[in-house]
Amino acid sequence: MRLDHRASLIQPRAGVPSWNAKIVAACFSSDNQMLAVVTADRTVLMYDEKGERVDKFVTKANNSGPKTYIVRGMQFSPDPLDAKLAIAQSDNAVFVYKWTQRHAEMKEDEDETKALADKWSGKKSICNKFQEESSPTCLTWPSKHPNEVIFGLTEGDIKSGHLRSNKSHTLYKASSTAIAISANPSGTGLVSSHADGSVYRYIFGTKGSTKASLSTIYSCTYPIYSLSWGSSICIGENEKVTFIDSSNGKVEQVFDYSSHDDNCPPCKEFTIASCNSTGDVVAVGNYNHFRTFSSENGSWEEMPPTVVDNMCSVTTMSWKRDGSSLVLGTSCGLLDIYDSFLRRSLYKSGFEVTFISRCHVLIRRPDDSSKQKLLKSRNEQEIEDIKIHRDPGTNIERYVVARTRDSILCADIDSQDNRVSEIQWKCRSGNERFIFDAPGAFVISNVGEVTLVEHGSNEILTSIRTEFT
Template identity: 40%
Template sequence: MAWSANSGRFAVCTAERVVLLYDEHGERRDKFSTKPADAKYGRKSYVVKGMAFSPDSTKIAIGQTDNIVYVYRIGEEWGDKKVICNKFIQMSAVTCLLWPAENTIVFGLAEGKVRLANTKNNKSSTIYGTDSYVVSLASNVSGKGILSGHADGTIVRFFFDDEGSGESQGKLVMHPCPPYALAWALNSIVAAGCDKKIVAYGKEGNVIQTFDYSRDSSEKEFTTAAASPGGQAVVIGSYDRLRVLNWSPRRGAWEEAKPKEIPHLYTITSLAWKRDGSRICAGTLCGGVEQFDCCLRRSIYKNKFEMTYVGPSQVIVKNLSTGTRVVLKSHYGYEIDEVKILGKDRYLVAHTSDTLLLGDINSNKLSEVAWQGSGGNEKFFFDNENVCMIFNAGELTLVEYGSNDILGSVRTEFVNPHLVSVRINERQQRGVEENKRLAYLIDIKTIATVDLVGNYSVGTVSHDSKIDWLELNETGHKLLFRDKKMRVRPAVLAIRFYLGWTVEHRIAE
């Protein structure tokens, strides 16, 4: 089973090697049959062992035991023609499969190799090889690292990009049994198998916790596991039962929730977590698929929005009138406090212990910036569609929607948004890629202008009367302001270039 990256499609491959496609509400919308590597051996000559959607949700990769990986283009709309666009022939059976990044499919083989298939050049290559059958694959939250579990109990780690973590690659753990249930969570690696023990390993393979059910006669072997998209929960499937582990940031440990027991469900053969974290599906030995809602809590905001907390660091905000959704998530794994919707019900604001999350619901541009708690005394202004203006303790901070870095910060006591003007790439200029400028009041009679790209002062404008309104033009090179006597004054901020040196000129009034 597999969920698409955009959470709009859910695919299930049956024992008859037919892929059924469902929408996010569970309604079947399409299907197609998989193909054998060699038609002369017939359609019943293989078993599908792995399936994954492409990051753009328009393709599905299928790993088969007849030594081949097929990639099917399924299109963007229901009913689009299904076409094989890539095929990768191997030397042994494909046993498991992931699609963590664009053009990059990772799969394990019965001979012990972990290989990479490039859909762009239609070639496959070996990432690393072992002498033991690959029983499971898992990727980290970002998709830039993979784990492989092997029949001899070995767990191997590989990074396409370690993202500055400095964590080691290669053989990481020797698990007591084949780790058929393997998940890479945010803070640890969780593995389980036929010994009826769930073990959480640290970043360098040290044992953090062990959950031992070997003396529980009702428990059977663990067959599959899945980590939530945020990496803060892991579900492990066995016989008639789903066990759930939740990461507690305060304790720095895994806490077991009450298991979900379903009589006559039989062995759970596959798990797939929806990419927004709101649902998990469990496939069973007898051909059933069970779908479960996943949330810590759910609330209605202003009778207009539904807030679903699917994890400590992830909230789904749904507009009840339009049905549109935004997934607000802390990329650092911090626990999200209350989410507020401000600025005419368009903008999201949420705090964590160390960051501030902001978002534009209309454009789906989300930001998370480093932010030290100030007791909720900030004042937010949403007059500009590109930038959120935050006033706090005599400081103005600018955050551009969609960026995870603070755009700029200046000291000012004037918190009226009519006394601040920000322009962000509003008109294309020849030879200028980025044009971001700010005008604000230093004091009641002095305007300062700052280039936010280079973080330098463009100039100042002094006036003989109190200023009560100002505005930059689209390029940020002209300024219009008004004083208390209702007099409107223009100012031009001109820049000339001499042999690479920048000379700033100001022409006022």
């Protein structure tokens, strides 16, 4: 995997003390269209996918009087159609901001696709406020729980703020201050680190089946600031990075940096960690450099460190939902964006095909970068072939079909959702015909057999034998 520096959206300001220049938090929206950045002066900067600043607003204080609070965490809603942003503040409050959705009030003759794409241009308002007795210290928003914002407090509690009821309740209590929190890629659980060196794993319960579970999965003698849950739980400690099994807490791998490397600045305490949405790549921040690890066949491999002179400590990191970009902010006010990929190519009609990993491909429409689709093999098999088919009604290339050794993946590039079908398919002749006449399904015709598949489903609806194929 490669990391190429794309741009520096914010440059360090000369003569400004670090406590006034620090990039506090940064995160990408779930639809990949927006990047939100919070600076030390409690101002939120909004950037579009081209890296251009399109909005700016000052966070609201919980109480009247001088603004002495700081922002402790920030996350977008995991729902791509929900334009919401949660911000945790040290003045004992978590605010959720909402942008007016233009598609909810669009005119009859207005194009819905354009309205969805312009949802961030609407008016901002605070839709939820969670008042707490102590200061929030960290925040996450699990993908499986779009109506629950999870945050930790100085008193050690991990709480869930329900957007529908506008009330919060305690998920579990710890004996010391919560420092870092991270949800797993599936959104079914989270981990939190605390000031006494303990790391807790919490698995959400499901209605009518399983109860929530809590366990101490790791502990050490010092607090852990660098924590992220991908395919393994990544813990950045003092001069080492540890990967542990999320199911039982056993140490899988340890990367030790206590001995000095001439090609890299001296390793200090790791300050931040962030996994991509699929959990197979994690970046860990340090002083004047950061390190990146990728998971292949259950084993983590380290890439060469990325060194940036005078960058200072990395204070925030976040991956784009499609895994194609990494943003990082530092204590001196630097904000950089890096492109992440294995390889890139252009399809014959100009579509950009980016292999983020061998089983993880991003396809973008050339004339509209907001029209894109992320394909990932559920079985983590290598994607070997990609073809893009035309819509019979408009004659516009729209449907992408990809193959692995044992499956076929299909998706509609122009759809606003993230639905991707992956069905088991053993035939490797390559003579199949794909028919996309119906908007909600597609047909595969192959040697006397017709197979019907619903878009977004991983199961075959039906198959029939016929002589007319």
